[in-house]
Amino acid sequence: MTGSLIWQESHEEFQRFDRVAIYVEKGRLIFRDQRKLGGLWLANDDEGIREIIGEQGPDALGLTGRDLTERLGLRRGALKSTLMDQSVLAGLGNMLSDEVLWQARIHPERRFGDLDLKERHQLDLCLQRVLRASIKLGAIPRRATWLSSQRSESEAFCPRCQRRLSTGHIGGRTSYWCPSCQAKS
Numbered sequence: 229m230t231g232s233l234i235w236q237e238s239h240e241e242f243q244r245f246d247r248v249a250i251y252v253e254k255g256r257l258i259f260r261d262q263r264k265l266g267g268l269w270l271a272n273d274d275e276g277i278r279e280i281i282g283e284q285g286p287d288a289l290g291l292t293g294r295d296l297t298e299r300l301g302l303r304r305g306a307l308k309s310t311l312m313d314q315s316v317l318a319g320l321g322n323m324l325s326d327e328v329l330w331q332a333r334i335h336p337e338r339r340f341g342d343l344d345l346k347e348r349h350q351l352d353l354c355l356q357r358v359l360r361a362s363i364k365l366g367a368i369p370r371r372a373t374w375l376s377s378q379r380s381e382s383e384a385f386c387p388r389c390q391r392r393l394s395t396g397h398i399g400g401r402t403s404y405w406c407p408s409c410q411a412k413s
């Protein structure tokens with residue numbers, strides 16, 4: 229999820245990327261995002277949320293070791309698609325998944341079942357590290373040493389080995405990876 233929620237007690241002028249304003253007695257809540265929304269749904273309770281977004285897997289934050297292995301072992305497809313599948317793990321989107329896999333040096337199209345123990349451990353560590361740093365900041369940190377710093381560049385290079393990054397569609401989303409650091413097999 230991108231964007232931010234902003235509380236305003238006085239009605240300032242709308243900014244360019246303000247998408248939604250919800251008015252209540254003492255002010256309004258603005259949802260601001262450069263990306264456009266697919267839609268907006270209202271739910272009264274947890275049951276209503278489930279009806280709208282479907283069954284969610286456990287929160288990826290804090291899910292480590294055997295619990296993580298059990299969840300990721302549920303799917304046989306490309307690991308990146310599995311990481312983004314909210315019914316497997318909740319909380320990882322396109323950019324976070326790319327960052328985690330790049331930091332763990334795992335090609336996004338590999339299958340979880342084919343990873344060795346060392347790679348699974350790396351995935352576990354990087355998943356928690358990337359999530360914690362991103363939650364703290366409210367966005368993926370654009371550190372020069374992270375993959376995310378390269379995403380908006382016209383020519384994207386690996387911050388680790390300086391090779392040109394590969395891009396392609398995985399799980400229906402634009403993906404970035406390093407052909408050198410993230411070997412396919």
Ligand SMILES: [Zn+2]
Nearest residue numbers: 386389406409
């Ligand atoms: Zn690299």
